[in-house]
Amino acid sequence: MGEADKPVIDVRELRVEFPGRRGSVTALSDVSLSIKAGEILGVVGESGAGKSMTGLAIQGLLERPGHISGGEIWLAGRRIDQLNDQAMEQIRGREIGAIFQDPLTSLNPLFTVGAQLGETIRQHLPVSKREAKLRAIQLLRDVGIPSPEERVKQYPHQFSGGMRQRVVIALALAASPKLVIADEPTTALDVSIQAQVISLLRKLCKEKQTAVMLVTHDMGVIAEAADRVAVMYAGRLIELGPVEQVLHAPRHPYTQGLMASIPSLDGRVEKLSQIDGSMPRLDAIPIGCAFSPRCSHAGPRCLKERPELTFAGEGASACWLNAGGTA
Amino acid sequence: MTMQTGETAALTVSRLTKTFDVSAPWLNRVVERKPRQLLQAVDDVSFSVPAGGCLAIVGESGCGKSTVARLVTGLYRPSAGDLNFANGRDGKTLRAQMIFQDPYASLNPRWSVKNIIAEPLRELKLRTGAAEITERVEELLRIVGLSPSDGEKYPHEFSGGQRQRISIARALASEPEFLVCDEPTSALDVSVQAQVLNLMRELQDRLGLTYLFISHDMSVVHHMSDRVAVMYLGRIVEEGDTEEIFARPLHPYTQLLLQTIPNVRTPNRDREPANGEVPSPLNPPSGCTFHPRCPLATARCSSEAPKIRTSSSGARIACHMVDVEE
């Protein structure tokens, strides 16, 4: 493997547990994924599947008593899952940038946008106040904000929703992190603005060779922005592969059902294809394949044995149908 | 007006307007010498909803969709304009029931599902006596694909899609013929969305319901509606047959909406991160309010608001630059 092909982030068999009064709940198990420099990995799946949890675990932001109970996380060749809070604090912002759904949670209403950018830059990079200011202006320019020299003096409420999210992107990129975790970055934005923010993220990721983990439930966004896609179900990865393959030739019955259930803009059908039932709760995950109660292909083996994520070519899926055996 | 011959309108809305007073408190206004500030959330909107059909309203956040929904269901009083409901099957004027976006916030968490659904039955005295009410609640639960035993449970014990089914059951309890659905699937996952949309279509056929369907998701609107009204800053800019509008959008804003929305089947991976913002409704642009974002805009567009004109095919468009054969 050449140096350039080394993953920026490498998550290996990650397991996250939440101990509780009635025993421990496993929120993530066996999650393995990696992202290279300049690559966007889209993460999709039903609400509660574990998408945000994966991002939080990588950033060391799991809410206690939740904790990593297995596996390893490597960032640029360094193992980070065992670091203490202080060390992780250093990594967040400097090496891992974060973009969340609601831009207002990431911005302080009391400080100007320039002050916030400057502060973040100086916290992580050894630069003077003046240099930090110039860099802040440049960052705003990079994210497409007109007249950035004026805009740095303004407060978040003076920006529109789409512009605020651009500022948050600028903030996440302020210290040139190696990895950006964007969790539903466009969900709170106007539909016509979403595409702009996504294409901006994509452009910056390519230019700056940042690895991006893009969590979203919007398949259109994934189709436009992601290079590879990871599909999660009940705390596990069930499919992983190049974007065209996962969206247009999915291998796992869940992904197939998911894609078929999206209404099309071309032809109109009387009834949408639907996956009956719902994702199991974490404390009631069936043995065998977690999708088996909803799966039309499920055979006896699916009810007893859990299929592992198995690679075939560039893509991987966790389904007995694709594992060479019989379901 | 917008009806094709042979169709009757369940609801005809003419020149509907809703203005909100969003001024600072009186004292602040005097001290800071600020004028009174009015927000035109819905501005001279006319449309009709075909009986047994589905009219969708699309547009970006803040364009006035929910305000129209609230006017239609009587939660707001119009500042101007009229709402005319046709008579229902029982000969009385139709009433609209609403299904909201957030199935969690709209269900009382302390009530059992049975009580939630029974409330309109009791309120409107549609059923009397415990046995009759129980029977009807169980019937409604079955209609929306839940089991009668679910009635004993509480909202938090259900998934998002199931909670939306409960809201639908509650809305159906009052035996409405007209449902206003404000982003009924926006809070749901796509796979769950398919379940809810299928259910809504099936109920429409089975019970002969009329829908006013609100969404910002073009593919959902395309799937559900017979007619579409596209709103921008409180006004309808284009309205017409769904298939027609999706195949040949005429208004530049409708075109922009269809182009800019990331689409799974035809993604545009080379999109340039263009600029463009939705203007504030507090200070709307002059003339055609879309002119700052419009590729076709001329001097006339920034000074004169275009009137809505009806084409021979029955589509209505408000744009100076689109030729409409009247």
Ligand SMILES: Nc1ncnc2c1ncn2[C@@H]1O[C@H](COP(=O)(O)OP(=O)(O)OP(=O)(O)O)[C@@H](O)[C@H]1O
């Ligand atoms: N503090 C906690 N204690 C116990 N379980 C939790 C806690 N926080 C989250 N979970 C559970 O972990 C699972 C994964 O949640 P996560 O937030 O990662 O879902 P998600 O895929 O991001 O969903 P969404 O699309 O709704 O954001 C969920 O089932 C959730 O209920």
Ligand SMILES: Nc1ncnc2c1ncn2[C@@H]1O[C@H](COP(=O)(O)OP(=O)(O)OP(=O)(O)O)[C@@H](O)[C@H]1O
């Ligand atoms: N009760 C109110 N008082 C003052 N202003 C209001 C009120 N309700 C709505 N508005 C304003 O009216 C405009 C239209 O709001 P509305 O909720 O109808 O938009 P919408 O199209 O439903 O948007 P969204 O897609 O975000 O739900 C907005 O500018 C909003 O801020």
Ligand code: SF4
């Ligand atoms: S493993 Fe079996 S149950 Fe699971 S998705 Fe594949 S076929 Fe369906």
Ligand SMILES: [Mg+2]
């Ligand atoms: Mg999440």
Ligand SMILES: [Mg+2]
């Ligand atoms: Mg609304």
